[in-house]
Amino acid sequence: MHSESGKHHRPQAKSLSRFAGVLVLLAGILLAAGLCVASPHDNPVPNIFKPESTPADWVFHLSAFVLAITGVIFVIVFSLLVYVVTKFRRRSGDDGREPPQVYGSNQIELSWTVIPILIVLVLFLATARVLHQVQDAPKPPTAVEVTAIGHQFWWEYRYPALGVVTANELHVPVSDPAHPTPTFFKLLSADTDHSFWVPQLAGKTDLIPNRVNEMWIDPHHEGIYVGQCAQYCGTQHAKMLLWVSVDSPEDFDAWIRAQKQPAKHDEKELVGKRVFETTACMNCHAIAGTVATGRFGPDLTHLMSRRTIAAGAAQNTPEKLRLWIQNPEAIKPGSLMPAMQLNDADLDALVRYLETLR
């Protein structure tokens, strides 16, 4: 049984390939446009094609190479497909005979086996080189060491050599290529799996409990770089934001000095301090220089030095801080901060006290 005549088939193939071509063009335009988005200073875009640090740079150059090769493969095979689909369509007025029945060709098979194998080898070698460069980079003595500990749903940062413990907002010094001061991380987790991803500074590395991972960054320019947790860690995985401030050496030293200070003892806010120490706050939070030494939640010694609270879920304003303590579900539903059930007077005093923790 033969199918009906081919009268309707010519427009089909041409319109098919035309449509496909238009689609590809549109996709390409949108893609390019999407990647060129302007990035205002206060809302940076974590664009992997805008590296600002040595490991991200190396990966970027490799990715350009891979994209070039895959782009060429795409153009070749796509053109073949379009050609085949247009040239060999059944025409109207076809005599109904079957075309020559070709079963195969060993030479052709060989050619399109050998060439892909060579491409695979080239890509493998290029990749292996970058992998070793990044993963086996030696740690210079001038490196800053940071231990990052992932929690549900916040980031703990410790600078063991400098004696600093903080949370959620990371400061690192800018690195001058002539005298590099990279930052080397140890990545740990207190509970489930997390992933540290600030695209402009480096590829991501996971934080896995009972395992120590390592990564490093070598930022070239001062500025703010953002990212967020990339490994699903539970309900509030989405709001475990990363905020990295790359500071000049002087600013970095100033920040470290400030962070090393214990909390200032402000006589005016003793009521709030008492609330903090007698309700459950100190079970989870630490404030250096007081009796509060809890480690389950973020260190609050210099809470006011941070722009956001709850790992970026809200701005660090008195109103939001008050709301966070009273009803965390309103800001970050499913986070492990409990609603503290304080009366208004206690809550206000507590917030005023926290506001003194600069």
Add this chain to the structure above:
Amino acid sequence: MSSDVMAIQSAEATGRPWVEVLHEWVTTVDHKRLGIMYILYALIFLVIGGVEAAIIRIQLMRPNNDFVSPQVFNRMFTMHGTTMIFFVAIPVLFGFANYLIPLMIGARDMAFPRLNAFSFWLTALGGFVLYFSFLGGSGLYGAGNAPDIGWWAYAPLTAKAFSPGHSSDYWTIAVLVAGFGSIGTAINLISTILCMRCPGMSLGRMPLLAWLNFVMSGMILIAITPLSAAQIMLLVDRYLGSHFFDTQAGGSAALWMHFFWIFGHPEVYILILPCFAFMSEIIPVFSRKPIFGYPVMVAASVCIGFVSMSVWAHHLFTIGMSAYANSFFTITTLAVGVPTGIKIFNWLGTLWGGKIQFKVAMLFCIGFLFQFLIAGLTGIMLGSAAFASQLSLSYFVVAHFHYVIVGGILFALFAAFYYWYPKITGRMLNETLGKLHFWLFVLGFHMTFDLMHVPGLLGMPRRIYTYEPRPGWGIMNFLITIGAFIQGIAVLIFVWNLIISYFKGAKAGNDPWDAWTLEWSVSSPPPAYNFATIPTVASRRPLWDRKHPEDPDSRYE
């Protein structure tokens, strides 16, 4: 002959109580009926999984949206992934394999018809258990919690400490049970293909669909079982206090990841191989030429089966393996692209020099070739471990695998539907509706999944219920959602076509496509016994030999 059979069947159908008909279907061991049940089951879950996707996309349409809570969102992506892989893709592919393979190899049924039925009902039970979680997740008196651990259920998030209640257990048990069903079907398929071929049909003469399902079944035996093993370990951890994945006791979270992906990566090759089979059956018929390079296609398929077992840790490029391990998995991942690429070239070689007919089934094949090419290339990018350190765990990966699963697997399935629906039901699907389905789906697919690569490149990670208003994220996500709805409409048109054509479609006859494999030699639908006499074959295209006795294939093979 065919009209006699249909007359007998319709005479039987009228005047019988519906309970009797239902009982017959529920207790059937006939491979054709089980095949249809698998396919219908998968279609129902396709719609349900699509609703879950719609909820996800509405929530992600704009930054800081509050369409659903994070808890509900996390359940949605868990259920969407689990449903689509285990209760849509696997069943529908088993359905086609069940229906077609005995017919294509000249057999009357599968090797073990009762095992066939048992495997189907195990899979069906798995789906039921998974969805019962909405009602009974925390015990019957709870509000009900579907699992929210992701379809990959990483430890230690699945430990009792982090996932109290029973939601994780619904995931574990449902998938475990369905896994056993899959193993049963795989055993059945291998036994059928090795032991039930008609005289003359050596392994070198059987249709590529049989070959690819044979390789797929072999892979199922050694790929699904690691997941079953890991799930048993998880259950023992949660209920007997063992420490397989208990990091507090020295256990390893990475061990679960390795076990899961030793299953998970071959799994996606398990899904794609039958789709390669569809391409290898349909493209030749609508090009009017035999498949180019049959022996090479067989070798490439077997090669893919083996090599794909060695690539799994490319899902683990970010967990901190050594540079040597990352390099190893880079080269194996890139290497599996070689036999896959060979297949694409062979399909192009089949089209070359042919007389291509653009039936709807062929349109979907061409869509598959275009999209699978792109998916393969983004796969190459992800296979390079250093590049993957930026791309993985982001929307780039989501775009890549949906490109394979929707742009590849689903397109191939649509082609298979349009091609074999006439054989299964005796009616042709409506070509106009089919073309509308195709073009609308292509538009929606590309709008969603081309654009989805962009947020990934701009730093948007996966599995997040909402996101900051970063430049580029909002507009892309909005357009992606629009595309999703366009695809939904296209699928509804397809479902409508399936229904309306059953009643009003043109009668198909035995062989509406002028094809060459044995299933087209019997009536549409085939009689219960498939073949009145078991055929004998002398080449790979027995019906070509019959239609062209002056120039049979047997002369050239």
Add this chain to the structure above:
Amino acid sequence: MSAVTTPLSATSSDWTLPYRGKVAMTCLIVAEASIFAIFVVAYLYYTGKSLSGPTPREVLETPIFYTICLLSSSLTIHFAGKLLERGKQGAFLSLWLLTIVLGGLFMYGTAQEWHRLIYEHGLTISTNLFGTTYYSLVGLHGFHVTAGLVMLSIVLLFGLAGRVGPEQSARVEVLSLYWHFVDAVWVVVFTVVYIVGR
């Protein structure tokens, strides 16, 4: 429509394909081997990594006698099969019974060992990583032995009722294939647990 097509010389009698029971059992064995492999990998990976509790060296006693029982049951089942093929149903039943007894002895040995480990050494599945991996690996194997014993017993009952003759040899051979697999797995488990893992 379905008439035979070409070569008139094609004879169905030349066309022999493998026995599907054997193919299916081989597939099942491959799948089961894969499950065991994962448990073996977990066992080996966690060797020496327990944070506390009894170590293998402290508590394990090599079950030589019961291993001999199990491995000899492979011999007895093999010969039972051969006897059945030759129509010697009585001898078949005796050797079949002996197989079951040997397998039962092995299970008894496992039970005894577990009793000792739990009550004398306090080692359970939740004690430490060693307990976890030991009980699950040996337990998984023991589960498969038990399932095998059940099937062997069913055949024994059929045999005692006079229903198992040479015509059933192929099916009986399929079951022995399973039993040989169970024994082979024990060789691996034994090596991993009592030799390598100590």
